[in-house]
Amino acid sequence: MTPERVAGLVARWVRLYTRGLPAAIAQRRIDEIDADLYDHVAHERAHGTSDWRIAAGIGSRMLRGLAADASWRGRQAKAATDHPLPPEKAMRNHKTAYRSGVGVAIATALFLLWLMGAVGVIGVEGDRADLMYFGVLAVGVVGAVIARFRPSGMARALLATASAQALVAVIALIAGKHQAPNASVAEIVGLNGIFVALFVGSAWLFRRAARRQPPANAGPRA
Secondary structure (H helix, E strand, O other): OHHHHHHHHHHHHEEEEEEEEOOOHHHHHHHHHHHHHHHHHHHHHHHOHHHHHHHHHHHHHHHHHHHHHHHHHHHHHHHHHOOOOHHHHHHHHHHHHHHHHHHHHHHHHHHHHHHHHHHHOOOOOOOOOHHHHHHHOOOOOOHHHOOOOOOOHHHHHHHHHHHHHHHHHHHHHHHHHHHHHOOOHHHHHHHHHHHHHHHHHHHHHHHHHHHHHOOOOOOOOO
């Protein structure tokens, strides 16, 4: 996992939580984060930090900043919308948030599967501990079916998936997987933390879709 790849995931998260904001505000936030990531990677490499530690550091910063990102988004959204949206606009925003949530969840699941097959998430490629991630994905699938794909239920399902992902990391550490030649506590926590953050981001989008969903009896204004 290179610093550039993790930085790309962070940039994708920034584009997700700025979606729907005024274009100038969203672009300014995106540019600020992109510049900060570039400077961070350049600074760490100049001081001889290994790429894996840089990547883990970026992932850790992303996790620590989730609450701040959500708070920032809330402040900007509140400032930009002084009046309730008409039903037709609310419906468009609801669909956009829901589809974004689906897209993030599917992309994260596919990326997790690819990583399992390509290099392994815990230990080395082929480590049987990676089979636990099928349980993580099963939590999401079962949760989505139970929720009947409704946005509020999908939010809970993705939060449960994020919790399952975090639990796998805890089990791996308890089992001593961080003592393998190609692993460490920072690597296991950092890499799993990225997936936790992405699943939480998907849950946030579904929750946003639930809030934006207009009443069933709301129709277009005359």
